[in-house]
Amino acid sequence: MPLTLTLEPAVTPALRDGLLDLWTDVSNAGGAVGYVPPVTREEIRPALVQHFAAMADGRVKLLVGHDEEGRVAATAFLTFNTHHLMTHWLWLYTVMVHPRHQGKGWGRDLLRAAADTARAMDGIEAIRLTCRGGLGLERFYEACGYKEVGRIPGAIRVAPGDDREDVIMLLPLV
Numbered sequence: 001m002p003l004t005l006t007l008e009p010a011v012t013p014a015l016r017d018g019l020l021d022l023w024t025d026v027s028n029a030g031g032a033v034g035y036v037p038p039v040t041r042e043e044i045r046p047a048l049v050q051h052f053a054a055m056a057d058g059r060v061k062l063l064v065g066h067d068e069e070g071r072v073a074a075t076a077f078l079t080f081n082t083h084h085l086m087t088h089w090l091w092l093y094t095v096m097v098h099p100r101h102q103g104k105g106w107g108r109d110l111l112r113a114a115a116d117t118a119r120a121m122d123g124i125e126a127i128r129l130t131c132r133g134g135l136g137l138e139r140f141y142e143a144c145g146y147k148e149v150g151r152i153p154g155a156i157r158v159a160p161g162d163d164r165e166d167v168i169m170l171l172p173l174v
Contacts, residue, residue: 001068003106005113009064011052018072019048019064022098029099032132036158051077051094063114065097065106073098074110078117078127089126089170090118111144118173125174132156133165146171 009015020041027035027044034047054060059082065074079091092114097107118124129146131137133156138148146169155166 003065003067003074003101003104003109005063005065005074005109007063007113007117008055008061011055015064015072016048016052019075020044022072022075022096023048023094025098026096030135031096031099032135032137033094033096054079061117063110063117065110067098067101071098073101074106076110076114078114088123089128090121090124092127092129095129107140108144111141115145115171115173125172127171127173129169131167131169132158133167138167138169141169144171 023033023035023044024039024041026033027039028037030037035044051060051062055062059080061078063076063078064072067073074097076095077093079093081087081090092111095107095110095114097110115127118127127146129141131141133151142148148167149170150168152166152168154163156164158164
């Protein structure tokens with residue numbers, strides 16, 4: 001069964017709870033989405049509230065995927081630049097596929113939908129994202145058309161003595 005993707009769904013309690021569950025499960029499975037396991041929904045909630053506030057202000061668009069049972073299974077946040085010299089590209093943040101669905105191609109589907117969404121936006125010429133080094137994520141993004149354009153050594157401190165590279169990736173859309 002394919003992933004059902006929706007751009008800018010209504011923010012309901014069910015969506016909120018589904019996003020919190022997804023983010024918690026991905027984090028606790030070792031996913032590099034801003035947290036280190038173990039983490040709880042309550043620790044993640046403030047970051048999700050920030051995303052919702054940015055969505056309400058029109059600075060962020062949510063792309064969400066539901067599985068065949070209607071559960072939130074994937075997500076990405078497309079974030080516009082506010083600096084007037086950088087409005088021709090946007091950021092892709094908090095890209096997640098639930099661990100039980102990884103390996104089905106849903107990550108590629110999610111990134112393809114994000115690129116299609118960005119291409120349809122007036123003036124957007126590229127998508128930029130960063131990922132945590134040391135996990136092989138850059139290979140996945142490269143397979144989806146992104147190019148590595150930089151690395152910042154030690155930019156991400158996962159734990160004392162465990163610093164990782166921040167890998168900068170770019171997908172040209174034109």
